[in-house]
Amino acid sequence: MLIKPLMMLTFAAGVLALGGCGKKEQAPDEAQVVRIGSVAPLTGPQAHIGKDNDNGARLAVEEINAQGLTLGGKPVRLELVSEDDQADPKTATIVAQKLVDTGVVAVIGHLNSGTSIPASKYYHDAGIPQISPSATAIAYTAQGYKTTFRVMANDEQQGRVLGEYAVKRLGAKRIAIIDDRTAYGQGLADEFDKAARAAGAQIVAREYTNDRATDFTAILTAIKGKAPDLVFFGGMDPQAGPMAQQMKRLGLTARLLGGDGMQNANFIKLAGEAAEGAIASSPGLPLEQMPGGAAFKQKFAAKYGQIQLYAPYAYDAVQVLVAAMRRANSAEPAKVLPELAKTDHTGVTGQIRFDAKGDILGGAVTLYEVKGGAWQVLETVK
Secondary structure (H helix, E strand, O other): OOOOOOOOOEEEEEEEEOOOOOOEEEEEEEEEEEEEEEEEOOOOOOHHHHHHHHHHHHHHHHHHHHHOEEEOOEEEEEEEEEEEOOOOHHHHHHHHHHHHHHOOOEEEOOOOHHHHHHHHHHHHHHOOOEEEOOOOOHHHHOOOOOOEEEOOOOHHHHHHHHHHHHHHHOOOOEEEEEEOOOHHHHHHHHHHHHHHHHOOOEEEEEEEOOOOOOOOHHHHHHHHOOOOOEEEEEOOHHHHHHHHHHHHHOOOOOEEEEOHHHOOHHHHHHHHHHHOOOEEEEEOOOHHHOOOHHHHHHHHHHHHOOOOOOHHHHHHHHHHHHHHHHHHOOOOHHHHHHHHHOOEEEOOOOEEEEOOOOOEOOOOEEEEEEEOOEEEEEEEEO
16 A cells, blocks of 8 residues: 655645734744644444544643744644544554555544554554554554553553452453443453453353444343342443443342543433443542642633543643654654653553553552432542
């Protein structure tokens, strides 16, 4: 495949309108425009989370532009190029090639593991850095690509914490597992399965659905007959919400446990009263305990409203990228990539450093429970 040039720079002269007199004048400096891709599902059932990612990245870009960025002795203006991969792996590869052709110098994304993994080959082949704020599947960084990074803990860490918590803290002995067959859902469920068995639990059922389903009656009826005391779901909130409702309707009294895909406000909205008592994990510290969490929440709310899930990580992904550009004194991907690998950045979410695979070092995992119609922190495991 012929790869088009890695970076296309355009130039824009700022034009200022002078109030009252109608005169215009040329800005004193020409700004070099550097394009950064941002990819997430912006339509479909996961659009609320995708737009959250995009807004987090956009907030960082706007702040950097307002503060001023100079590379190679020239002023630079960042431009965020947002694309919708619809949480679909095939669409993700089309979007990835489009961004390469557009001349972006890096990509923040994709949101899902199932889209980040196939897209990563396109960015690798083009030599473009890819920093995901939210793809947690182990396979994402296990391909040996030096272009691939993530700013939150992976599913090996999260699945282990969830499996041990289910058995040792919740006392679960008979566990049923459901996953949505995506790279994220299945990968997290597999890691949970291993950890729960190792801790002494019996897995009485292992069932599968997909990330578009909303009716789980048949699966839950089969599970009910096996009398589990806990149901683990590997997947996202558009499925977890209806699943919680249907568990209650069927009289399935097992506790519902999930990962970061269901740990957001939309799960509670979809599940209603059935959300009460559900437990889910999320990589990283609670927002209130993040070094820059309180300030970020205030800034984000003023522009975009409530944080859904990963916005702070998307914000940090942009900041990490630009910090590497500053150290390289260039936006050229070949010069930025070595600096990214050397990252030691204190961000909104905490300290960000990468291992040789591009995984964050020392990632924390926090457990939450729905109490009184809101997610409440249980504990953080580091």
